[in-house]
Each structure stands twice: as C-alpha cells, then as structure tokens.
Amino acid sequence: MYATGQMLNTLKRIVQEVNAAADFEEALSLLVDRVREALSTEVCSVFVFDRETHQYVLMATRGLNQAAVGVEIPYTQGLVGLVGSREEPINLEDAASHPRFHYIAATGEERFKSFLGVPIVHHRRVMGVLVVQQSTQRRFSEEDEAFLVTLSAQLAAVMAHAEATGRLNAAVAHTGGGPLYFSGAGAAPGVAIGTAVVMSPKAHLESVPDRVADNIEEDIQAFKDAIHATRTEIQQVGKRMSKDLRPEERALFDVYVQMLNDDTLGNEVISKIRDGQWAQGALRQVILGYVQHFEMIEDSYLRERATDIRDLGVRVLAKLQSTSVEYNFPDDTVLVAEEISPAMFAEVPEEKLRGLISVRGSANSHAAILARARGIPTVMGVVDLPCMQLDGVQVIVDGYQGRLYTDPGSELLMQYRRLAKEEQAMLRGFESLKKLPSETTDGHRLPLFVNTGLTTDSVRSRERGAEGVGLYRTEVPFMMMDRFPSEEEQRDIYRQHLATFAPDPVTMRTLDVGGDKALSYFPINEDNPFLGWRGIRVTLDHPELFLQQVRAMLKASNGLNNLHVMLPMVSNVTEIEEASHLIFRAYKEVTDEGYDIQMPKVGVMVEVPAAVYQIKAIAERVDFLSVGSNDLTQYLLAVDRNNPRVADVYDSLHPSVLIALDAIVRSAHEVGRPVSVCGEMAGNPASAVILMAMGYDMLSMNATHLLWVKSVIRQVSLAWSKELLANIMTLDNAPLIRSTVELAFEKAGLGRLLNPTKRL
Ligand code: PEP
Ligand code: MG
Numbered sequence: 001m002y003a004t005g006q007m008l009n010t011l012k013r014i015v016q017e018v019n020a021a022a023d024f025e026e027a028l029s030l031l032v033d034r035v036r037e038a039l040s041t042e043v044c045s046v047f048v049f050d051r052e053t054h055q056y057v058l059m060a061t062r063g064l065n066q067a068a069v070g071v072e073i074p075y076t077q078g079l080v081g082l083v084g085s086r087e088e089p090i091n092l093e094d095a096a097s098h099p100r101f102h103y104i105a106a107t108g109e110e111r112f113k114s115f116l117g118v119p120i121v122h123h124r125r126v127m128g129v130l131v132v133q134q135s136t137q138r139r140f141s142e143e144d145e146a147f148l149v150t151l152s153a154q155l156a157a158v159m160a161h162a163e164a165t166g167r168l169n170a171a172v173a174h175t176g177g178g179p180l181y182f183s184g185a186g187a188a189p190g191v192a193i194g195t196a197v198v199m200s201p202k203a204h205l206e207s208v209p210d211r212v213a214d215n216i217e218e219d220i221q222a223f224k225d226a227i228h229a230t231r232t233e234i235q236q237v238g239k240r241m242s243k244d245l246r247p248e249e250r251a252l253f254d255v256y257v258q259m260l261n262d263d264t265l266g267n268e269v270i271s272k273i274r275d276g277q278w279a280q281g282a283l284r285q286v287i288l289g290y291v292q293h294f295e296m297i298e299d300s301y302l303r304e305r306a307t308d309i310r311d312l313g314v315r316v317l318a319k320l321q322s323t324s325v326e327y328n329f330p331d332d333t334v335l336v337a338e339e340i341s342p343a344m345f346a347e348v349p350e351e352k353l354r355g356l357i358s359v360r361g362s363a364n365s366h367a368a369i370l371a372r373a374r375g376i377p378t379v380m381g382v383v384d385l386p387c388m389q390l391d392g393v394q395v396i397v398d399g400y401q402g403r404l405y406t407d408p409g410s411e412l413l414m415q416y417r418r419l420a421k422e423e424q425a426m427l428r429g430f431e432s433l434k435k436l437p438s439e440t441t442d443g444h445r446l447p448l449f450v451n452t453g454l455t456t457d458s459v460r461s462r463e464r465g466a467e468g469v470g471l472y473r474t475e476v477p478f479m480m481m482d483r484f485p486s487e488e489e490q491r492d493i494y495r496q497h498l499a500t501f502a503p504d505p506v507t508m509r510t511l512d513v514g515g516d517k518a519l520s521y522f523p524i525n526e527d528n529p530f531l532g533w534r535g536i537r538v539t540l541d542h543p544e545l546f547l548q549q550v551r552a553m554l555k556a557s558n559g560l561n562n563l564h565v566m567l568p569m570v571s572n573v574t575e576i577e578e579a580s581h582l583i584f585r586a587y588k589e590v591t592d593e594g595y596d597i598q599m600p601k602v603g604v605m606v607e608v609p610a611a612v613y614q615i616k617a618i619a620e621r622v623d624f625l626s627v628g629s630n631d632l633t634q635y636l637l638a639v640d641r642n643n644p645r646v647a648d649v650y651d652s653l654h655p656s657v658l659i660a661l662d663a664i665v666r667s668a669h670e671v672g673r674p675v676s677v678c679g680e681m682a683g684n685p686a687s688a689v690i691l692m693a694m695g696y697d698m699l700s701m702n703a704t705h706l707l708w709v710k711s712v713i714r715q716v717s718l719a720w721s722k723e724l725l726a727n728i729m730t731l732d733n734a735p736l737i738r739s740t741v742e743l744a745f746e747k748a749g750l751g752r753l754l755n756p757t758k759r760l
Contacts, residue, residue, distance in 0.1 A: 007147060010038050013296055015154050020292040024163055028060035031155065035132065036062045039144055043112055043133035047073065047080050048163075049126055056080050056129060058107070063133065068106040078102035083117035083129045089149060091116045093139045109133065116140040118148045122156035123645075127163070130155075164384040182385045184357075185647050186402035187368035188704070190377035191420045192355030193413065194332035194397075196390040196406075199344050203318040205310065207338045208284040209391040212276055219279040220270055226279075226319035231260045233315070256312055265290070280320055281388075287313030329353075334397055336390050340367045342479055345376070346454075355397035357404050359385050364630050364641035364650065364680060366517050370476065372683070373457055375704035379404050381644025430707035434465035438710045444718040446692050448710055449507075449700035451678055453477075458500040461703040465710075468504040470626065470700020471566070471678040472497055474549065475512050475519075483521050484545065490552035502560040507603065507626070507678075507700075508553050510546060510579070511539050512568040516642045530640060535569025540578055550586040554597055563600040566626060571608045576621045605678075607631035612660045615667035619675075625668050626700070629679025633657050651734040652681040658690070658729065658737070665695045676700055685712040686741045686754055692718070693725035712753055720748070 014034045021027035028046050036044035043063030047056040055072040058064075075081050082100045083090050095101050095115035103110060112133035120128045130152050132140065164182065200207035213219045234256050259265060265286060272282035287309060294306035333352045335345055340358040345367075356371050356378040363380055371378040377399030385404065396405040396416050405412060438448045449470030450461035454477075458469070477493050478485060485493070498506050514524055514534030526532040539546040550565065557563035567579050580602060587599055604611070604618055607628035611618055619625055629652055634641040636657055639650040651657075661677070668675035676698040681687040683701030688709045691699060701709060724744050728737045745751050 007143075011147070011151055011154065014038065014151060015158060016292065016296055018155060019158050020289075024159075025060070027159070031130075032060045032062045035130070035148070035151065039132055039140070039147065041132045041134050041140075043109075043131070045131045045133075046120075046128055047131065048128040049075070049084060056084065059128075061107075063112075064107040064109055068104070068108070071104060071106050073102075073104065078104070079115060079117060080129045080131065083119050083131075084126045087119050087121060087126060089116065089118040089145055091140050091145055093137050095133075111135050114138045114140065116145060116148065118145070118152045120152045120156050120159060122160040127156060127159055160384050161386070164386055180407065181398075181403045181405045182382045184379040184382035184385075184402045184404065185363040185368075185644065186378075186399050187361075187363040187365075187380040188356070188372040188376055188378035188399050190355075190375065190397075190399045191416050191423060192332075192334055192377040192397040192399070193416055193420065194334040194354040194395065195330045196336045196357070196393045196395045197327060197329060197333050197348075198387055198391040199327065199335055199337045199347075201337075201339075201341075202321055203314050205284050205287060205313050205317055207387070208280045208317065209388040210281045211278045211391045213273055213278040216273055216276070219273050219282075222320060223269055223273065223279040223283065223316075224266075226316050227260055227266055229319045230312070230315045231257055234260070255308065259309070259312060280317060283313060283317055283320065334395050336385075336387055336395075338387055340371075340380075342367055342370050342453075342476065345371070346480060350374075355379075355395075355399070357382055357385070357395075357397060359383060359387050360644065361516075361642055362644045362647040362650070363402075364634070369451075369630075369680065369702070370453055372680070372704060373451065373453060373702040375702075381647055383644050427707075430711055433707050433710050433714065434463075436710075436714065438467075438713050440692075440713055440716055440718045440721070442717040442719055444692070446696075446713055447698045448706055448713075449676070449678075449698055450703050450706060451683075451700050452497065452703075457703060458497045461706070462500050464703045464706050466501075466703065466706055469497065469501055469506040469508075470676055470698060472506060472508045473512065474508055474510065475517055478511060478513070478519055479517065481521075484519075487548050487552045487555075490549060491556045494553050494556035498556055498560050498562055502562045505562050505564050505601075507564040507566050509566045509568050509605070510536070511549055514538055530634065530642075536567050536575050536579060537569065540575060540582075543582055546579070546582055547586050547589075550583050551590055554587060554590045554600070555595060557600065558595050558597055561598045564603060564624070565600050566603045566605060568605045568628070569607055569631070570604045570618065571610045573614065573617055573621060576604060576618060580621070605631075606664055606675075607635070609635050609660070612664055615664055616671050619668050619671045619673040623673070625664070625673055625675040627661065627664055627675065627677045627679060627696075629657070629661070629677055629681045632660065632679065633681075636660060652679070652687060653690075653737045653741075654734045655729075655732055655737065661691065662694050662729070669695065674698070683709060685709050685750075686738075686745065688712065689716060689721045690725055690728070690741070693721035708753070712750060715750060716748065 018027045018031050021030055032044040032046055045061035045064055046059055048059045050057050054075050056075060058069055058071045061069060073080055075084060079090060079095060079100055092098055092115045094113050112135050114134045114137060117129050117131040119126050120130055130148060198209035268286045269282045272285055273279055290309045291306045294309060295303060297303050329348050329352045331352050332354050333348055334355040335348055336357040337344060339360040340356055345353060345356060353376055356376055358380045359382055361367055361380040365380060368378055368380050377397045379397055379399060379402050382404055393406050396408050439445050447467045449468045450466035451471040452458050452461055452469050453473040512535045513519055514532060515530045524533055553563055565583060570576060583602060591597060601623040603624035603626055604622050605626050605628040630641060633650060633652045637654055639646045641650060665675050674697040677691050677696055678700040682691060682699035683705035685708060688699055689712060728740050731737050742754060745754050
C-alpha cells in the first residue's frame with residue numbers, strides 16, 4: 001500500500017530519470033530497473049511495438065534472460081499481444097492458465113506465475129507493453145496496477161520522444177536507410193530543401209542546440225570570459241545588496257561565487273568543448289546534467305539547489321550569447337525552433353529563408369499565418385522532434401503533408417526536387433492570372449483581397465493582383481518592436497500600406513494582442529489567454545493606446561481616404577458602441593487639427609460564437625462585417641488553435657462551423673451589410689468555393705494563395721458551387737464533407753489544384 005505522496009514521488013523520480021537518459025536503450029533499461037524496484041517484483045520487461053514488422057520486440061528486461069532481448073512476438077500472439085490489442089491492463093495470478101498464454105523459451109519465463117501487463121499508449125498509438133512478473137502466485141494489487149498505468153501514461157510521451165531521438169541518431173549514423181520523417185501540421189504549403197539552423201530564444205538553456213565548435217580554443221576562451229564576467233557580476237550585486245540581505249540569502253551569493261570558482265563545473269564544460277561541442281551546447285549539457293541529478297535527490301534542501309544551478313547556467317549563457325557572433329545563415333536556411341516567433345524569422349535575410357519548423361504551435365498559430373503570407377513552406381507542432389540535434393542537418397520540409405525529412409536519401413531528394421520544380425511551374429502558370437478578374441465561368445465576380453502584416457507584404461500583395469486589403473494585422477509591427485510605437489511611427493507605417501493600395505480600400509484592424517500574440521514589452525500572463533484579455537478588450541481598457549492608434553490611421557489616410565477600421569474579438573454591442581465613440585473622438589481631434597479626412601468605414605470581426613447569434617444587432621451598428629474563421633472555429637469547437645495535441649480536432653469544415661458561416665452571411669445581408677471572410681479558410685481553394693456559394697461578398701487571404709484561389713474561381717461556375725454547397729450542408733461530419741468536396745473537384749478535373757503532392 002502506498003502513501004499518496006510516496007507514490008507520486010516514486011513516479012516523478014522514475015519519469016525524470018528516464019527522461020534524462022542519454023538514449024532510448026538507456027531509458028528503457030532504467031525504466032525496467034526502477035519499476036522492478038518500486039513494485040518489489042522479480043521481473044520487469046518492456047516490449048516495444050515495431051510499426052514496420054508489426055511485432056513486439058523485447059527491448060529491455062530485468063529478471064528474464066538477458067539473451068532474450070531482441071526476441072520478437074507477433075502482435076497477435078501471447079499475453080503481450082493481448083494487452084496491446086485490448087489497450088487495457090491484464091492482471092493474472094496464474095498466467096499459464098490463460099488461453100492466450102504463449103511461452104517463449106528464450107526468456108526463461110516458465111518460472112514466473114503471475115503477470116501484470118499494461119499498454120503504453122501515445123496519441124492513440126500503442127507504443128509498447130510494460131510487464132511485471134513474479135514466480136510466486138501473486139495477484140498484483142489494485143495499487144500496483146494503478147501505479148503502472150499512471151507511470152505508463154506519463155512515460156508514453158517520454159518514450160515517443162526518446163524513440164524519435166533514437167531514430168534520428170540511427171539515421172545520422174547510417175544514412176541511406178528508409179526515409180526518416182517527423183510529422184506535424186502542414187502550416188504553409190510548399191516544399192523546401194535546405195540546411196537546418198536551430199534558433200533558440202536568448203538565455204533559455206533547454207533550447208540551446210548541439211553544434212560543432214567552429215574554433216575550439218576561441219570557444220574555451222569565450223566560456224572562461226563568460227564565467228569571469230558572471231562571477232564579477234554576482235560579486236557586485238552581492239556587495240550592493242549585502243545590507244538588505246538576510247544571512248541565508250547572502251550565503252546564496254557565496255555559494256554561487258564558489259560554484260564558479262570551483263573547477264569541476266568549468267572543467268567539465270571545457271572538456272566537452274575539447275571534444276568538439278560549442279561552448280553554449282557544452283554548458284547546456286553540463287548544467288542540465290547537474291540539474292537532473294539534484295532534482296532526483298530525496299533531501300528537499302539539496303533538491304532546491306537544482307534551481308540555483310540552473311540560474312547560474314542561465315547567467316553564464318546570457319554572457320556567452322551577448323558576445324557570440326550572430327547566426328551564420330546558409331543560403332538555404334530552414335529555420336528550426338522550439339517555438340517560432342515572428343521576430344525570429346524576421347532575423348533571417350529574406351532571400352535565404354527556405355522553410356520553417358516549429359516544435360510547438362499549429363497550423364493556425366499566428367507564426368504560421370505570417371509564414372503563409374510570405375510563402376515559406378512551414379510545418380508546425382512537430383512535437384517529437386529532437387530539435388537540438390538538427391543543427392546543420394540537411395532536411396526537406398513538406399508543407400503540404402506536414403512532414404520534416406532529415407538526411408533524406410538521394411532518391412527522396414530527387415522526388416522532392418521534381419515536386420519543387422512542378423510547384424514553381426504551377427506558380428508561374430498563375431502569374432498570367434494577375435490582371436484577369438476573379439470571376440466564375442458563369443460571370444459571378446468575387447473580389448479577392450489580401451491579408452497583410454509586414455510592410456513588405458503590401459507591395460508583394462499589390463503585385464499579385466489583390467483588389468484591396470481585407471485585413472491588415474496591425475499588431476505585427478507592434479510585435480517587431482521593444483516598446484509601443486509612437487503615433488508618428490505608426491502613421492508612417494500605415495501610410496505606406498494605404499499609399500500602396502490607394503484608391504483601393506485597406507482594412508486596418510485595431511491592435512489585436514493577447515491569446516498567442518504577445519508583446520515583449522506588455523506581458524499578459526493568464527491561465528486561459530484565448531478566453532482572456534484579448535483584442536478589443538485590451539484596447540478598450542487602454543483608451544490611450546486605442547486613440548493613439550486610430551489617430552495614426554486617420555492621419556495616414558490624409559488625401560487617400562481609403563481607410564477602413566475593423567474591431568477584433570467583439571463579443572457584445574457595448575464594445576462596438578464604446579469603440580465607435582472613441583473612433584469618432586479621434587476623428588474629431590484629427591480634423592480639428594486641420595486634416596481634411598473622410599470618416600472611415602467601421603467594421604466588426606465575427607470571431608466569437610456570441611457574435612454569430614447577434615449578427616443583426618451588430619451589423620446595424622457598423623458598415624461591414626468580416627468573419628475571422630480562425631478564431632470562430634477555435635471558439636465554436638472549443639479547440640485551442642495553438643495546441644498541436646488537439647490540432648486534428650480543429651477543422652473549419654466541421655458542420656457546425658459551416659452552419660454558423662451560412663447563418664452569418666444570411667443575417668448580414670438581411671440588414672444590407674456586406675460581409676467577407678478573412679480567416680485562413682478564405683485562402684484555401686476548396687473552402688473558398690464553399691464561401692462563395694454561401695454568398696460572401698469578398699474573401700481576404702494571404703498573398704501566396706491569392707492566385708491559387710483565383711485560378712479555381714475562374715474554372716468553376718457559381719451554379720456548380722451552389723450544388724456542391726447544398727450537397728455538403730446535408731452531411732454531418734467533417735471528413736465526409738472534405739472527401740465530398742475533393743471528389744467534386746476531382747470530377748471537375750481540378751483535383752491536382754487541391755493537393756499538389758498527391759502523387760508522392
Ligand atoms: C481570425 O481569427 O480568423 C483572424 C483573421 O484573426 P487572427 O488570425 O489574426 O486572430
Ligand atoms: Mg482572430
């Protein structure tokens with residue numbers, strides 16, 4: 001019987017140890033050791049499911065014959081196979097009497113009577129089976145079973161990660177094997193072949209990649225300098241604060257200085273640099289090694305010291321990073337990061353950036369949206385990617401299928417080069433559409449606008465034939481700065497946008513921060529950021545920011561008068577009234593200052609389910625509506641658009657989303673207001689056709705997809721689209737809707753346009 005705390009501690013310790021293992025084999029061997037100990041049993045073994053051969057392989061055991069490691073069991077055989085296929089624990093006092101018992105001679109398991117096996121499941125996939133056995137007839141208790149189930153649930157992710165790392169190591173060691181890839185969400189279509197450059201946020205130990213030292217002696221010197229600088233800094237801070245510190249706090253400073261004087265830590269780092277690892281990577285390895293070691297200590301005082309060591313490591317790292325040279329980006333850079341931020345990819349010279357890979361986030365994260373706008377093939381949410389080991393590795397980014405191939409063989413490279421060529425040819429084919437109208441074969445006009453964020457987007461979009469800007473995400477320039485931009489700075493940025501498109505309209509959305517869009521200089525820390533202080537809620541609470549932004553927009557429109565203002569995240573009419581009041585106030589101020597400007601059209605984004613049910617009340621208060629289908633999908637389906645774990649539940653073709661979209665356009669038209677869609681689904685040819693059929697007046701999308709969508713619009717008729725719409729509105733699930741649409745496109749000879757990688 002376990003005391004609750006004791007069980008938790010044991011669990012935590014095992015998971016941590018396994019997590020810290022150098023490789024997959026070590027992880028498994030630690031696992032069986034510790035579980036055997038924790039359950040005081042004679043045998044613990046782990047069987048891993050081999051996806052290729054469909055066999056369970058005995059990968060590690062304590063208690064069975066070691067020679068049996070490597071033995072394979074077909075997935076249909078024995079108790080192990082049964083645990084796997086039932087995806088449930090099996091607990092037997094006398095295993096041999098079970099009809100599915102299958103004795104494997106090599107293991108010597110005939111001595112063991114009792115058996116408890118639990119499946120290890122990661123993302124619905126059975127990764128393996130964990131088994132404990134005992135020679136005496138013993139029924140493992142309910143607590144034992146609960147312990148093993150809990151452990152296996154936690155270990156699944158650790159194992160998946162270790163397995164992926166192992167696969168990567170194996171592939172690096174002997175290239176030429178089958179293609180190795182990691183899956184994520186295809187976030188921006190296209191193919192990129194290039195060299196991975198792993199970027200880490202500053203002073204974040206965990207994300208420092210492994211990298212070969214360019215110059216060992218220089219790296220050693222840089223490390224010594226960083227240690228010296230950190231030591232001096234700590235001593236100075238310690239001195240300055242000594243009066244205010246309690247003795248135990250002062251002692252902490254002494255401990256730090258002592259640790260830095262102590263040769264052990266420094267020598268370990270230097271020896272790793274001598275082995276060829278660059279200074280930052282060597283520091284990460286040593287510090288995290290110590291941290292893990294300390295975190296496993298039972299004594300709580302000593303365990304706390306892990307925090308001190310990490311803190312020290314971060315300080316030294318910051319010093320190293322402040323002196324280290326900037327990134328050296330190869331001409332075919334594929335940027336890889338734990339979490340890609342817009343600022344990160346702005347750091348890579350535009351002509352060198354080929355692709356983007358992010359461990360976190362998903363296809364509807366804002367980083368992905370910006371990547372799409374720039375046409376950079378991107379895969380997000382590659383959760384099992386051992387990012388730190390990728391630096392300098394040749395990779396293929398398949399933004400269509402959401403795959404990252406590492407060290408591809410020549411065969412795969414050839415296929416992808418061919419695909420990239422075809423893709424280029426397809427894009428060149430679109431060029432001729434630039435000046436042609438966006439019009440169906442039966443004469444229905446559907447204006448295609450563009451979504452912008454970066455200033456460079458606007459010129460590019462104009463060149464691609466956009467008829468206006470349907471959504472300018474003004475928060476993007478805010479995110480590139482380290483303070484709020486001044487009114488003048490904003491005015492200059494906005495002016496460029498307005499001037500590029502004049503006389504066509506530019507719809508500027510007021511600042512939409514919060515959720516996954518953070519400003520480094522205006523942190524918002526919330527448990528539930530997507531349900532929190534976001535968009536209009538923030539700016540109404542800060543009228544000074546709102547007024548300054550609207551004034552800048554109005555002044556920028558001087559003489560052009562093509563400004564439209566749009567409000568994000570509106571969930572009630574009061575917000576519209578308050579915002580309209582502020583806009584009018586800003587207008588009055590600016591015209592009083594002598595500007596001769598027309599009052600801009602004001603619109604609202606429909607992004608929250610509450611707005612869907614109040615479309616008429618909202619529409620009557622404004623000039624236009626635009627559906628933010630990214631957020632609307634997130635809120636209707638209760639799926640965080642940024643969370644890769646639930647990425648496959650996020651689907652804009654979910655019938656409920658389609659029913660809402662249909663209702664919005666009908667209600668808006670009933671009160672005579674135009675309504676557009678500016679979420680990502682507008683830029684997908686399949687959903688664009690559906691939205692057109694529903695009656696949307698305009699679609700606004702990223703510049704990269706604009707001609708792609710136009711090419712489809714020009715090849716279908718409105719009548720055909722309406723028939724397709726009527727068809728899918730009778731269906732009650734998204735996969736069926738998707739395949740119905742695909743089939744219709746295939747039949748119309750447009751299948752290739754929907755999925756260019758289909759032939760791979
Ligand atoms: C949306 O939510 O659909 C939208 C266009 O806004 P954003 O993606 O910037 O949240
Ligand atoms: Mg939104």
